[in-house]
Amino acid sequence: DAGVIQSPRHEVTEMGQEVTLRCKPISGHDYLFWYRQTMMRGLELLIYFNNNVPIDDSGMPEDRFSAKMPNASFSTLKIQPSEPRDSAVYFCASSPNNEQFFGPGTRLTVL
């Protein structure tokens, strides 16, 4: 198993553009998590899903952020419109229980 897969690994975009980050969890894991990592705030949980259903999106910073999980093998995190303060590394993680397995992250830079 290749582990959690995220794409793209790096994204550079201009303010106002739409950004879509993608995640493929480990097969058989019922939970999927999206995190944002910044120097100032560390790792923040944005949203998580259980069996493709969003359970807690209280960490989503604002309406510009949305996440979907159309099936057990795919999830997206979308930012529209993007702003420079969204620049961060975004991690996806999946879990069968209490242990989470992280993807390599997507480094997003919004100019």
Added chain:
Amino acid sequence: AQRVTQPEKLLSVFKGAPVELKCNYSYSGSPELFWYVQYSRQRLQLLLRHISRESIKGFTADLNKGETSFHLKKPFAQEEDSAMYYCALTGTASKLTFGTGTRLQVTL
């Protein structure tokens, strides 16, 4: 509410010196505590969890419910231990709350 506090952003120690990365938590129930590590250019990975009570790469961590702490310790630091360390807590539904992380820097 669950909260994890790592008071040190950076901990610098000499090779061979003891290491202690501090972690305090607040949670009203019985939490499960973890330490995750992120080596340079690698993904975040689980280092150890309190229920396992095992030593991984020479690191140990004991849950102290009285002091609500879960400090990570190693008697002799190695260069390869240099990394970012995150303490995390989960109460229910697999939701992890992370601390802000401590960067361990081991120098010669």
